[in-house]
Amino acid sequence: MYRILKYRMLKGIVTRHIAPEALGEIESTGKELKTLIRKKFGKSLHIREVDTGSCNACESEIISANNPIYDLQRFGINFVASPRHADALLVTGPVSKNMLLALKKTYDAMPEPKFVITVGDCALDCGVFKGSYYTAGAVAQILPVALHIPGCPPSPSAIIKSLLAFLRQHD
Amino acid sequence: MDCAGIINEIKAKFPGFSVISAVQNYPDEICLYVRPEIFKDTCLVLHKILLSPVKMLFALDERKMANKFTVHCVFLSAKSGQWVTVAIDVPAENPCFDSLAKSIYSASLFEREIYEMFGIKPEGNPDLRRLRLHDEVWPQGSFPLRKDFAGAPKNISAENLPAYKFSKVEGNGIFEVPVGPVHAGIIGPGHFRFSVAGEPIINLEIRLGFTHRGVEKLFEGKFLTQALRLAESVDGESAFAHSLAFTQAAEKIAGISISLQAAYARAIFLELERMYNHANDIGGIAVDVGFSFPAAIASIIKESILQLNEKLTGSRYLKGINTVGGVLRSPEEHEIRMVSGFLKEIKKDFNQLAKILTTSVSFMDRVDTTGVLKKKTAEDIGVAGLAGRACGIALDLRKNFAGVYHEAKFKMAVEQSGDVLARLRVRIAEFEESMRLVEFFLSKITPGETAFPQPQRKEGEALGFAESWRGPVLYWLKTDCNGAIERCKIVDASFCNWQGLSYAVLGNIIPDFPLCNKSFDLSYPGNDL
Numbered sequence A: 001m002y003r004i005l006k007y008r009m010l011k012g013i014v015t016r017h018i019a020p021e022a023l024g025e026i027e028s029t030g031k032e033l034k035t036l037i038r039k040k041f042g043k044s045l046h047i048r049e050v051d052t053g054s055c056n057a058c059e060s061e062i063i064s065a066n067n068p069i070y071d072l073q074r075f076g077i078n079f080v081a082s083p084r085h086a087d088a089l090l091v092t093g094p095v096s097k098n099m100l101l102a103l104k105k106t107y108d109a110m111p112e113p114k115f116v117i118t119v120g121d122c123a124l125d126c127g128v129f130k131g132s133y134y135t136a137g138a139v140a141q142i143l144p145v146a147l148h149i150p151g152c153p154p155s156p157s158a159i160i161k162s163l164l165a166f167l168r169q170h171d
Numbered sequence B: 001m002d003c004a005g006i007i008n009e010i011k012a013k014f015p016g017f018s019v020i021s022a023v024q025n026y027p028d029e030i031c032l033y034v035r036p037e038i039f040k041d042t043c044l045v046l047h048k049i050l051l052s053p054v055k056m057l058f059a060l061d062e063r064k065m066a067n068k069f070t071v072h073c074v075f076l077s078a079k080s081g082q083w084v085t086v087a088i089d090v091p092a093e094n095p096c097f098d099s100l101a102k103s104i105y106s107a108s109l110f111e112r113e114i115y116e117m118f119g120i121k122p123e124g125n126p127d128l129r130r131l132r133l134h135d136e137v138w139p140q141g142s143f144p145l146r147k148d149f150a151g152a153p154k155n156i157s158a159e160n161l162p163a164y165k166f167s168k169v170e171g172n173g174i175f176e177v178p179v180g181p182v183h184a185g186i187i188g189p190g191h192f193r194f195s196v197a198g199e200p201i202i203n204l205e206i207r208l209g210f211t212h213r214g215v216e217k218l219f220e221g222k223f224l225t226q227a228l229r230l231a232e233s234v235d236g237e238s239a240f241a242h243s244l245a246f247t248q249a250a251e252k253i254a255g256i257s258i259s260l261q262a263a264y265a266r267a268i269f270l271e272l273e274r275m276y277n278h279a280n281d282i283g284g285i286a287v288d289v290g291f292s293f294p295a296a297i298a299s300i301i302k303e304s305i306l307q308l309n310e311k312l313t314g315s316r317y318l319k320g321i322n323t324v325g326g327v328l329r330s331p332e333e334h335e336i337r338m339v340s341g342f343l344k345e346i347k348k349d350f351n352q353l354a355k356i357l358t359t360s361v362s363f364m365d366r367v368d369t370t371g372v373l374k375k376k377t378a379e380d381i382g383v384a385g386l387a388g389r390a391c392g393i394a395l396d397l398r399k400n401f402a403g404v405y406h407e408a409k410f411k412m413a414v415e416q417s418g419d420v421l422a423r424l425r426v427r428i429a430e431f432e433e434s435m436r437l438v439e440f441f442l443s444k445i446t447p448g449e450t451a452f453p454q455p456q457r458k459e460g461e462a463l464g465f466a467e468s469w470r471g472p473v474l475y476w477l478k479t480d481c482n483g484a485i486e487r488c489k490i491v492d493a494s495f496c497n498w499q500g501l502s503y504a505v506l507g508n509i510i511p512d513f514p515l516c517n518k519s520f521d522l523s524y525p526g527n528d529l
């Protein structure tokens, strides 16, 4: 316990002191994001993530957006374990034929109103997996997509910024 | 060891043995072509002599040129640092070969794969269920890796397709818990079916293939440099290991030997990849017992390394840095200094992380003796890499093959107990060793030097390999006379190791499953291809 406390005191708040150049931008983006989310979703935006055939680097960046440095949660965005708790569905990867049914079922299980976000180049047009015998198509061919976040994979700050730009647009 | 050496060794155990031809195209690859009748016995003898499970078993469709299929079975000779392949021809009509599965268990999954992708029957294999082409969406009789495959079958009606048959545990009081394919976390998809009697798990069947994207087929027809991008996207968290294994095979074919500088730079990137992933896993193990503070430290370490990767290569996941013939960019003088500074910080954080975990009694209580994988089981299944080293299988391609790691006096981490704690200990030891290795290679590197030869378009076949953070990643490549890829077979360590997980959880309770799972941390996309 003593070790934890000591380490904690010495380390300080990492969210502030890593990558100071990018910090101003993220902080101001984040503040605005928080206000927008409060206004639109009551208190917070809940996202359910589904991987339909990604290489997992996209997942890794989404997880990174939740680490103590970017700490997406402090702006009111939460990743939830069940589609029943979600406002938004976040999809990564081209849609493998094997995931088609699971993707549709997950979407159907979400309460209205709901919207779909895609993350990564694969999710937009199957990316490097274009033309495979086993892709059922891009996500937009299967579900109505409201927002796409480009990149291979998009960085955590790109993910946060895209979310803000999107919410601002639909203000 | 040369061809004659291995032939004599086989003959000593198997007097009826003879080869059609034996070739050694590269110092570390021996290939023996034999008659199909003695395929099984030859493999069995090699399996015993080399103490190696089946490392790769795959088919090629050569019907157009030679009216036949061929099947290759690859073993590892750890002692001599070589790959030994047994190859046979399989007739184009009624294609089949003698199954190895009943004698060498590690061949089972590969044989199922050959049957599903090529329609070549491993005669005598009791389980021919498909791995990736799910029965519910793909009709029987359509084989994607055959050369005359004309694309996905159209107008399939789901009603006519059968459902997958899970193995059933019968008896009083057994109940089944199905989980997935979509899980609660931000993670890939897979289906886990537990059979439990009271609390303990008595069977776990893992059904994968959900992220199958037909990668091996996509490689076909591409040129080496084009295909590299695809290799990096097979498994994004080991993007560099995959690209390394691919380029190694490509370089062998093109007859390029890379510069020592490039070899150092590659080793640095490979170790950085290992470090961010090991940190991530150690954090994951802490999360799964509900110990969030060390998990936060681990994610800070991971983020620091990702940022370091970006500074060095322009990509957080080390994509686009490796190329056939070398690396596109190697660290500059000031970057070398920067990395050393970074490593010092990381070392401090990592020591804290390791100490907090190993001095917490309740944490140790959760991981000690949980999820034991026995050495014998692991050997039979062909578990490789970190999961193997945690139960006493002392194999690491960095150790077994000559190269810059020998110069660095690489120390392999091995544990005996095979539980979650052992896997955690191996991870911690490997992370520390990787830090040392990065420092060592940095001290050897001449700043900024990146010259590399342009690859020639050539015909050939070769095996490339890399020890990723999970274990061996193997690429077997064959190109045609224009230099286009004819066949690319990929084996990620996850392919066999997933089975290891299903044995490790037996006797444990379902709430400990996430912990066991995280301690293996296997790849969905690397397995599903």
Ligand code: SF4
Residues within 6 Å of the ligand: A053, A054, A055, A056, A057, A058, A092, A093, A119, A120, A121, A122, A123, A127, A128, A151, A152, A153, B233, B236
């Ligand atoms: S977009 Fe890129 S990083 Fe994301 S899943 Fe596809 S290949 Fe991987």
